[in-house]
Amino acid sequence: MPLSGILADSRYGRQTRSTTVVRKALNTVGFSGLAACYITLAVSTSLGMSLASFCAAGAFVALTMGGGFNVNPLDLSPSFAGLIKGISTSCSHLAGSIWVVIVGVLKKHKTNHEWSLVFTVVTCLLVAAAIIYLVFGSGEEQPWSRGxxxxxxxxxxxxxxxxxxxxxxxxxxxxxxxxxxxxxxxxxxxxxxxxxxxxxxxxxxxxxxxxxx
Incomplete structure (x- = not known):
């Protein structure tokens, strides 16, 4: 995560890239890489490949959190960054809680096929999130930022x-x-x-x- 933040700062700090471009790039790479790791888990039958996918997934998560969506509220509104972060975190945790229940329904017998289905659904959700952020995401301060x-x-x-x-x-x-x-x-x-x-x-x-x- 620190390396991801340093990479993001080096891009728009030297004015080689705008904040929006940096945020979208890191989020797209991070979410796409995370989706690739999960689809690998869905089709893999090797323990070594599964462990490697989990490690790579952690790296992609750190990439998006250190220089992507995790610090994006500070870009949108420094005055209301805490409020934006609180709302977004609450929504994401609510979705995560609901997903735990769905996973319990999908894997009644805990077979490999059921786990593959779980990882496939997660992959689709990650790709959808990456596309939505790529289209609607922004790294510029909003007009309502100062109230x-x-x-x-x-x-x-x-x-x-x-x-x-x-x-x-x-x-x-x-x-x-x-x-x-x-x-x-x-x-x-x-x-x-x-x-x-x-x-x-x-x-x-x-x-x-x-x-x-």
């Missing part, structure tokens, strides 16, 4: 009247949507609040002084 945009209120003073400033300043309030850590743009289509009052101006020694907030 609802934050709303901020900006209050500023704007001059009103002739340049001599005798008419004072009024305050206008804008609602700005955007993330706190990111730049945001103030829209021009704002209206000045009707309940705003002009700020007082005091004239001392021929000089206008403005008092505001």
């Amino acid at each position: 609802e945009p934050d709303k901020k209120t900006l209050t500023f003073a704007s001059p009103q009247g002739p340049p001599d400033m005798k008419n004072g300043f009024t305050r206008a309030t804008l609602t700005v949507q955007g993330h706190v850590e990111e730049d945001y743009t103030v829209h021009d289509d704002f209206t000045r609040s009707s309940d705003e009052e002009e700020l007082p101006l005091l004239e001392e020694d021929g000089t206008l002084e403005r008092f505001g907030r």
Whole structure:
């Protein structure tokens, strides 16, 4: 698994491959290799071949977990990666629990033919999972990743009247949507609040002084 993670990082870390391509490649290779190991178990009658297939299956599982679907939630949404992982793990464990019951039904007499049928069905499921991920999988951060945009209120003073400033300043309030850590743009289509009052101006020694907030 560590080697699989290093391999994945080396590909998109140097920008030679996108994250989506890396995830799909590792998942496709891992699931296809795992399916090949199971179909070998289905047709094999040799103990040595069966043991070799089990060892190879473990390697393919590590490949997909270290650089494939196991870390994919972090790509989709760093903020909600734990939630995505929890939901996906719950669904997979539920499917695994149901499959245990199905295996018990399929191998009533525990013959080689029944075990071959079990491994064949598993192979078909793995191939289907690989195809679904290859078509719909993604390694890019999703638009909903950061949740609802934050709303901020900006209050500023704007001059009103002739340049001599005798008419004072009024305050206008804008609602700005955007993330706190990111730049945001103030829209021009704002209206000045009707309940705003002009700020007082005091004239001392021929000089206008403005008092505001």
